[in-house]
Amino acid sequence: MRVVIPGGSGQVGRILERALTAAGHDVVILSREARGLLAWDGRTLGPWASVIDGAGAMINLAGRSVNCRYTRANLEAMLASRVDSTRVVGEAVARATRPPRVWLQMSTATIYAHSFGPAHDESAGVIGGGEPGVPAYWSRSVEIAKAWEREQGNAKTPSTRKVVLRSAMVMSPDRAGIFDVLLGLTRRGLGGPAAGGRQYVSWIHERDFARAVELLLEREDLSGAFNLASPNPLPQRELMSELRRASGARVGLPATAWMLEIGALFLRTDTELLLKSRRVVPGRLLASGFAFQFPEWRAAVDDLVRRWRSSG
Numbered sequence: 001m002r003v004v005i006p007g008g009s010g011q012v013g014r015i016l017e018r019a020l021t022a023a024g025h026d027v028v029i030l031s032r033e034a035r036g037l038l039a040w041d042g043r044t045l046g047p048w049a050s051v052i053d054g055a056g057a058m059i060n061l062a063g064r065s066v067n068c069r070y071t072r073a074n075l076e077a078m079l080a081s082r083v084d085s086t087r088v089v090g091e092a093v094a095r096a097t098r099p100p101r102v103w104l105q106m107s108t109a110t111i112y113a114h115s116f117g118p119a120h121d122e123s124a125g126v127i128g129g130g131e132p133g134v135p136a137y138w139s140r141s142v143e144i145a146k147a148w149e150r151e152q153g154n155a156k157t158p159s160t161r162k163v164v165l166r167s168a169m170v171m172s173p174d175r176a177g178i179f180d181v182l183l184g185l186t187r188r189g190l191g192g193p194a195a196g197g198r199q200y201v202s203w204i205h206e207r208d209f210a211r212a213v214e215l216l217l218e219r220e221d222l223s224g225a226f227n228l229a230s231p232n233p234l235p236q237r238e239l240m241s242e243l244r245r246a247s248g249a250r251v252g253l254p255a256t257a258w259m260l261e262i263g264a265l266f267l268r269t270d271t272e273l274l275l276k277s278r279r280v281v282p283g284r285l286l287a288s289g290f291a292f293q294f295p296e297w298r299a300a301v302d303d304l305v306r307r308w309r310s311s312g
Contacts (some may be wrong), residue, residue, distance in 0.1 A: 002055040003217070004100070006030040006040065006089055007062025011177040012106070012170055012209075016059060019210035028055075030062075042085040049092040052100060057217050059104040060089050063148070066108075066141075070270040075140050082148040090155030102161045102217055105152040109168045109202050109229055109280040111145035114138065116198060119233065121283030122166075122225050138272050149225070161223050163216050168202035168229035168280055170209045171300065173308035183308060186243050192252035194260055197237025200279035202229040205294035205303070212282075215290055227282045231295050236274070242298055246305040 003020050005013055009031035017027050028051050030040045038048035042062050052058060062085035064078045086105065093099045112120040113128035120126060128142040149164050171179040185191050204212075212228050244252045255263065257275070264271045282290070294300040 001057060002026045002028060002051070004028045004030065004051050004055045004058045006058070006060045006085060007042070007106075008059070009033045010061065010065075011172065011174050012167075013061050014174060015170065015172055015206045015210055016061075016213060019207075019214070023214065025056075042081060043088055045088060045091055045095075049095065052089070052092045053096040054098045055100045057102045057104070058089065058093065058100045059106070059213065060086060060152075061106045062086075062089075063106065066273065067269050069265075069268055070137060070140070070272060075137075075144070079144045079147060082144060083151050086148060086151040086155075090152065090157060093157045093160055094155065099157060099160050101159075101220075102163065103152070103155075103157065104163045104165055104213065104216060105149070107149050107164050107166045107225070108141075108145050109166050109227060109278050110141050110276065111149070111166060112278065112280055114276050115279055116200065116277050117279075119279045119281040120227075121281050122227055123283060125227075125280070134276070135272070138276060141272060161220065163223055164225040165213070165216075166225055166227045166229075166280070167209070168204050168227075168233075168278065170206055170228075171203050171304055172206035173304050173311055179304055180308070182240070182243060183247060183305070186240065186247055186249045186252065189249065189251040189253055190255070191240045191244050191249060192254040193237035193240065194255050194274045195257040197235055197240070197254075199236050199275055199277035200233045201236050201239045202233040202278040202280040203239070203297065203300075204229050205292075205300045208292050208294055211293070212285055212290060215285075215288065219288065222284075222288060224284075226284050227280050228285070229280045229282050230297070230300070231281050231286060231292065232297065233279050233281065234297055239297060242301050243305075246301045 008029040064081040
């Protein structure tokens with residue numbers, strides 16, 4: 001079937017394009033970049049909407065990268081890019097003569113509260129915002145995620161099943177992806193505990209991410225929010241220890257919170273990405289019979305390092 005992926009030019013889009021093409025689907029990428037089949041601005045209807053009419057599925061990944069300084073301007077751009085793109089793809093689906101059977105909408109595991117306690121699943125997980133003891137601006141990321149999901153929920157598309165993908169970090173050996181960044185730091189001796197490393201990291205191997213998406217495309221009985229994450233999140237210090245082992249790095253220098261702030265300023269990113277404790281588990285995926293190929297980080301990191309090296 002034809003699968004349209006707005007915002008599919010990034011790492012996650014490339015993962016899905018490879019997997020879905022290999023499965024025999026006709027994948028159409030909508031992107032502001034030149035590689036997009038049709039031009040779109042993520043805000044207004046245009047000729048690109050014609051590929052949605054008659055498509056079997058749509059997976060909306062569009063949204064400004066979160067890897068930036070969380071200034072007011074950047075947070076507003078993150079919000080607008082997500083809400084506007086979701087609104088306009090909803091309009092395209094609503095106007096289609098033959099709307100897609102299913103609309104998968106990207107979201108984020110960051111919607112859940114910062115926590116060192118029980119893991120968050122879809123039924124009992126606590127939505128974040130206003131947690132004590134964390135920077136007040138962290139609530140903006142939660143509000144952006146809530147607005148992102150709310151926009152899909154508000155779309156009047158009664159003939160199209162809606163699924164929300166609350167995704168953890170997707171780990172793949174692709175260059176410039178999150179795993180590539182973490183491995184680069186580790187190879188430079190900087191892959192130690194961050195501010196003590198107690199904070200939980202939720203992650204998912206690219207193959208399990210793609211397989212979960214395929215399940216959600218196919219299963220007509222599944223709708224609503226799904227956590228796309230390994231069933232075994234782990235503290236940051238353990239995640240980086242296993243990465244050092246797999247990559248053969250002998251040293252992993254620790255970094256205090258103030259050191260991270262300086263580094264984040266230099267790298268034009270934000271410490272929330274490192275310091276928020278995201279302990280998220282895939283309750284609904286497991287209940288749906290999904291079997292992870294890489295449920296444990298040790299096997300996943302061994303596979304990722306091997307493939308990263310073989311890619312040159």
